[in-house]
Amino acid sequence: MLNYILKRLLLVVPTLIGVLTLTFVVIQFVPGGPVEQMLSELRGRGAGGEAGVLVSDTRGMRDLGPERIAEIRALYGFDKPATERFWQMLKSFAQFDLGQSFYQRKGVWDLIKEKMPVSISLGLWTFFISYLIAVPLGVAKAVRAGSRFDFVTTLIVLVGYAIPGFVLGVALLVVFGGQLQWFPLRGLVSPNWEQLSWGARIVDYLWHITLPVTAMVMGSFAVTAMLTKNAFLEEIRKQYVLTARAKGLDERRVLWKHVFRNALIPIITGFPAAFIGAFFTGSLLIETLFSLDGLGLLSYESVIRRDYPVVMGTLFLFTLIGLVTKLISDLSYVLVDPRVKFD
Numbered sequence: 001m002l003n004y005i006l007k008r009l010l011l012v013v014p015t016l017i018g019v020l021t022l023t024f025v026v027i028q029f030v031p032g033g034p035v036e037q038m039l040s041e042l043r044g045r046g047a048g049g050e051a052g053v054l055v056s057d058t059r060g061m062r063d064l065g066p067e068r069i070a071e072i073r074a075l076y077g078f079d080k081p082a083t084e085r086f087w088q089m090l091k092s093f094a095q096f097d098l099g100q101s102f103y104q105r106k107g108v109w110d111l112i113k114e115k116m117p118v119s120i121s122l123g124l125w126t127f128f129i130s131y132l133i134a135v136p137l138g139v140a141k142a143v144r145a146g147s148r149f150d151f152v153t154t155l156i157v158l159v160g161y162a163i164p165g166f167v168l169g170v171a172l173l174v175v176f177g178g179q180l181q182w183f184p185l186r187g188l189v190s191p192n193w194e195q196l197s198w199g200a201r202i203v204d205y206l207w208h209i210t211l212p213v214t215a216m217v218m219g220s221f222a223v224t225a226m227l228t229k230n231a232f233l234e235e236i237r238k239q240y241v242l243t244a245r246a247k248g249l250d251e252r253r254v255l256w257k258h259v260f261r262n263a264l265i266p267i268i269t270g271f272p273a274a275f276i277g278a279f280f281t282g283s284l285l286i287e288t289l290f291s292l293d294g295l296g297l298l299s300y301e302s303v304i305r306r307d308y309p310v311v312m313g314t315l316f317l318f319t320l321i322g323l324v325t326k327l328i329s330d331l332s333y334v335l336v337d338p339r340v341k342f343d
Contacts, residue, residue, distance in 0.1 A: 033308075103307055138231075185291075231266055
């Protein structure tokens with residue numbers, strides 16, 4: 001297993017470089033980069049647009065000559081060849097320096113840490129609630145396969161899975177946030193959250209997070225519930241279960257001691273990836289709908305505004321975490337089932 005782990009860790013480096021190289025090459029051909037956006041904004045403001053400028057020197061706004069364009073290109077580092085910029089980026093990433101945002105004048109690390117609480121709140125609540133509902137529901141459906149309970153719950157699960165999260169979110173906002181006014185319409189906490197006591201803070205936080213988490217949970221637990229049911233049905237039909245029943249073992253003991261461990265192998269092995277992914281896979285539409293400033297919204301705005309340091313920095317971090325998590329998921333097979341070998 002040690003050799004397998006070392007091989008996988010060594011493969012992380014070329015995989016990371018390949019992902020970053022492909023993205024960097026695509027970026028070079030995408031129109032409307034930061035230089036073009038700056039020039040467009042300066043020309044618009046020079047023609048009598050909004051007050052204020054993004055750079056201190058206002059000369060040449062009406063007539064942007066080559067010198068001014070060269071100055072703006074140097075400001076964003078585009079005065080250097082693409083290969084030089086790429087190698088500088090790799091050297092910085094090797095030191096875990098993710099760079100500086102073009103527009104927000106903050107480090108990429110600082111931006112990620114600012115947006116992380118929202119994504120953690122959405123992801124972890126969705127993850128735990130989904131598993132707490134899906135696994136017991138899947139077991140109950142397997143035990144009662146073919147019954148009215150199985151049919152009704154399957155119908156509910158499939159309907160919940162078929163409704164997009166943002167559509168459900170809109171309905172929840174209209175009914176419970178607008179008409180009934182039971183829940184707030186936006187934000188993770190109230191504006192006066194800092195002045196509240198600890199108990200009031202917890203209640204206020206849960207009050208705000210209820211609707212967005214509900215919108216995300218409805219579709220996320222369906223796959224886990226059906227996977228659990230199918231895994232249990234497959235194990236229940238195997239010979240060792242029939243043998244255990246023939247020996248007179250209690251049905252509850254057969255189910256929870258013998259079937260449960262084997263049936264949960266596909267669920268448990270996906271647990272690390274799902275758990276880590278909960279931190280970084282916040283729904284963009286849910287964040288936008290409920291005015292939650294998380295990592296999903298940060299990534300989307302970075303792509304739209306061509307904020308390349310944020311795009312590449314978050315891509316590097318999320319890809320690295322994804323590769324390590326995938327390795328942990330593969331190794332978890334051995335912990336769940338010792339018969340698995342990595343020869």
